[in-house]
Amino acid sequence: MFRSKIKEAIICLEAGRVTLAYPFAPAFIPKGFRGLPSVDINRCVGCGGCASVCPSSLVEIVDEPDRTTITRYFERCIYCGRCADVCPEMAIEMTERFETATNDIRDLHVVHHIYMATCSRCGRCFSSQTPLDPPDYRSFKGTRLNRLGVEST
Amino acid sequence: MESVEEAAGIRAPRRARYIRTILLELERIHSHLLWLGIAGHIIGFDTVLMQSWRMREPVMWAAEKITGNRKTYGQNLIGGVRRDIEKELIPELFPMLDTLEQQWKKVLDAIAGDTTLKARLEGVGILPADKARDLCVVGPTVRGSDIPIDSRVDHPYAAYDELVPRVITFTGCDNWARVLVRMHETFESIRLIREGLKNLPDGPILTQVEETPPPGREGMIVVEAPRGEAIHYVITGSDYRPYRWRVRAPTYQQLQALPSMIQHATVADVPITLGSMDPCFSCTERLEVIDVKTHKVKVYSNEEILNISRRKYGRG
Numbered sequence A: 001m002f003r004s005k006i007k008e009a010i011i012c013l014e015a016g017r018v019t020l021a022y023p024f025a026p027a028f029i030p031k032g033f034r035g036l037p038s039v040d041i042n043r044c045v046g047c048g049g050c051a052s053v054c055p056s057s058l059v060e061i062v063d064e065p066d067r068t069t070i071t072r073y074f075e076r077c078i079y080c081g082r083c084a085d086v087c088p089e090m091a092i093e094m095t096e097r098f099e100t101a102t103n104d105i106r107d108l109h110v111v112h113h114i115y116m117a118t119c120s121r122c123g124r125c126f127s128s129q130t131p132l133d134p135p136d137y138r139s140f141k142g143t144r145l146n147r148l149g150v151e152s153t
Numbered sequence B: 001m002e003s004v005e006e007a008a009g010i011r012a013p014r015r016a017r018y019i020r021t022i023l024l025e026l027e028r029i030h031s032h033l034l035w036l037g038i039a040g041h042i043i044g045f046d047t048v049l050m051q052s053w054r055m056r057e058p059v060m061w062a063a064e065k066i067t068g069n070r071k072t073y074g075q076n077l078i079g080g081v082r083r084d085i086e087k088e089l090i091p092e093l094f095p096m097l098d099t100l101e102q103q104w105k106k107v108l109d110a111i112a113g114d115t116t117l118k119a120r121l122e123g124v125g126i127l128p129a130d131k132a133r134d135l136c137v138v139g140p141t142v143r144g145s146d147i148p149i150d151s152r153v154d155h156p157y158a159a160y161d162e163l164v165p166r167v168i169t170f171t172g173c174d175n176w177a178r179v180l181v182r183m184h185e186t187f188e189s190i191r192l193i194r195e196g197l198k199n200l201p202d203g204p205i206l207t208q209v210e211e212t213p214p215p216g217r218e219g220m221i222v223v224e225a226p227r228g229e230a231i232h233y234v235i236t237g238s239d240y241r242p243y244r245w246r247v248r249a250p251t252y253q254q255l256q257a258l259p260s261m262i263q264h265a266t267v268a269d270v271p272i273t274l275g276s277m278d279p280c281f282s283c284t285e286r287l288e289v290i291d292v293k294t295h296k297v298k299v300y301s302n303e304e305i306l307n308i309s310r311r312k313y314g315r316g
């Protein structure tokens, strides 16, 4: 009985102090850690790849005539990194941020608008260089909009 | 994952299966360490909670280094795994396992002679072998009743056909036997990880899936989770979605044994007896709302639950 109590005490004493100084010191983050994804919207072409693989379905993509709106509800993100793996333009990067607690859920919502133009040859959407570089509506044919049942202008 | 693979007739490459095994065993180690802490906490022995959770932390870090996250590994894909175990990482893992093994031996040695602990655990929460068999109890709970059921051996998946675990059973049928089963299983898992890392085969970690399985194919897999066997059953559907996916987590069966385990027990023994089967209530939750005044039972449909939770999140 006493022997085992002493053994237990030795286990505790041997450990010494193990408490980390976090949150007063930064936490150790290993290489390859997957934190909150960050999106470089300048690279995004609105292909929707991230929306289709996201296991939490937190990426919402809405096509409007001249632009695509991508809304991400990051409160549901599980930091799996599938979106970063799949993005053809490498627009998504997994950051080291994980302290995302907030009082207002809207802090975690990210809305992006991409101004889309259509290729005059194949009629598919691509993102225009800048919002000031206006897309040509007249050639909106055979695009995703039509497939969604929206009349082209 | 493997049930979908079975439905689609895909087999993950050997290296991927080894990596899966290693991660599954890491998972088992940290689950058992966590469980011992909780069990100690339930009976008021908080030292063991502090110590086993301290030992658990390096395991979590190892998992974080391998997969990128402590707990939600996100590692499995249909046809393989996402991240390889890098060469530089392997030498780091062996010392971690050695330290853990030494420390765990000390813990086992210390608590094995602890009469206070034994007074709380020995002869409490008896589940005789025939009863356990009748109630289809699974996992460490049934292995504590001397029935050698382990789906890693009975229905090998991942790389368990090559890395064969030893099934650990104890004859005590009580809470103490279940403690011992889990403690010894941890050593077994450490051994399996070591062997897996040493014999890690070369090769790809992901097979390219050529075509999606046609709708209506079935797949089923039994996986020995730390708590017992978890069953996943899938019927493939159209549009890359499953038509049906049924999961049976082990806690539901375990709970059936509780009434007989706590028969004639004192109230103070009930929490640890329940704790001894490592219950996970979120795996077991079934929702039924009963109005206390009118005794009316209401069962919510899928749609209604979705709407309630959407309203709660301020959407829809």
Ligand code: SF4
Residues within 6 Å of the ligand: A037, A053, A054, A055, A056, A057, A058, A076, A077, A078, A079, A080, A081, A082, A083, A084
């Ligand atoms: S990390 Fe995973 S959950 Fe989060 S947005 Fe990307 S795919 Fe979705």
Ligand code: SF4
Residues within 6 Å of the ligand: A039, A043, A044, A045, A046, A047, A048, A049, A050, A051, A086, A087, A088, A089, A090, A091, A092
């Ligand atoms: S996958 Fe990349 S390019 Fe495609 S919509 Fe998502 S962020 Fe944009």
